[in-house]
Amino acid sequence: MKAWTVHACLTAILSVSSSAYAATDLKIYAASSMTNAIDEIVQKFEHKYDVSVTSVYGGSSSIARQITNGAPADIFISANTKWMDYLVDSGVIPRDSVTNLVHNRLVVIAPKSSDTVSFNFSDLNAWQQVLEGQRLALGNPMSVPAGMYAKESLTHLGIWKALERQIAPAKNVRMALALVERGEAPLGIVYQTDAQLSNKVKIVGELADNSHTAIIYPAAIVKDSTESKQLFEYLQSSDAQQVFAQYGFQ
Known part of the structure; x- marks a missing residue:
């Protein structure tokens, strides 16, 4: 009986620990042109908030389609408004969660x-x-x-x-x-x-x-949580904007 109780307790603890970790393991999907800037910003964010972030990069069209097919993105940054609009029109992202982050040339x-x-x-x-x-x-x-x-x-x-x-x-x-x-x-x-x-x-x-059309990088929260809001706000902070500027984004 005691052995079963100990085993059950351990299972419960591991389950809670796993859930707690999963809740703070964010995934940011971003256009490949943002790789270096986002890598540095994520590193600063993780150090400041003790939240784990996984970055996934690729073509905006490919990422948008992955997200509509259930990819576990918490935040998405597109290299143009078209693919962000695609997700909004698909009902994956609410329009009011989208903000223009930076520009490029x-x-x-x-x-x-x-x-x-x-x-x-x-x-x-x-x-x-x-x-x-x-x-x-x-x-x-x-x-x-x-x-x-x-x-x-x-x-x-x-x-x-x-x-x-x-x-x-x-x-x-x-x-x-x-x-x-x-x-x-x-x-x-x-x-x-x-x-x-x-x-x-x-x-x-x-x-x-x-x-050509203005090169705008819109960003949006895909999966709403305290941590995703935290990261989304940090992307718009002066700290993050300095990193973007360092890599040539406007």
């Missing part, structure tokens, strides 16, 4: 060792001379926000149709960056924040802000 990059310098982005011949029949790396323009912004910008410049067949569509912006880093593409279009993290590429110019 779009730049054209080339391998560090390349002779390419800044050129007129509205001049199709200039693009062709640099590409020399090779690929232009960018996120998949059908689903990846960075690629969607790039398509908007090149369409605005009147050269998208001519360059479309030379696009090397990547699953996310970090993969597009990697193609240029490895010299597999002579040019790429990525976020400024990604470009400035790499010592293997150089920025040859910036695509005008008025040539």
Whole structure:
């Protein structure tokens, strides 16, 4: 009888401990372009609040679909408003829980060792001379926000149709960056924040802000809890904003 009682008590204690841990083990799903900034912010948050946080990164479209299929996200940060709206329209996230967190900019990059310098982005011949029949790396323009912004910008410049067949569509912006880093593409279009993290590429110019939709990163609480609200508020704090600024977010 006593042995059974001890076993039952231990089971109950372990169950309570497991539940308590699970309640403070947060999961933040974020666009891959936020990897470095979120990693640092999460580290600061964990140290300050003694709450465990797991970060999951990927393309915003992929993450949004994972969340609609039941992925255990507590907070989601998208690289554009489209995929946040997708979750709102799907009834997964309430509209009033969404807030715009930071902004970014779009730049054209080339391998560090390349002779390419800044050129007129509205001049199709200039693009062709640099590409020399090779690929232009960018996120998949059908689903990846960075690629969607790039398509908007090149369409605005009147050269998208001519360059479309030379696009090397990547699953996310970090993969597009990697193609240029490895010299597999002579040019790429990525976020400024990604470009400035790499010592293997150089920025040859910036695509005008008025040539594409504003690059906004909306964030939202997916699973409401005291801890998720705590983390959500911390993402908007001056401490977190300083980290975002350090990595080039505006």
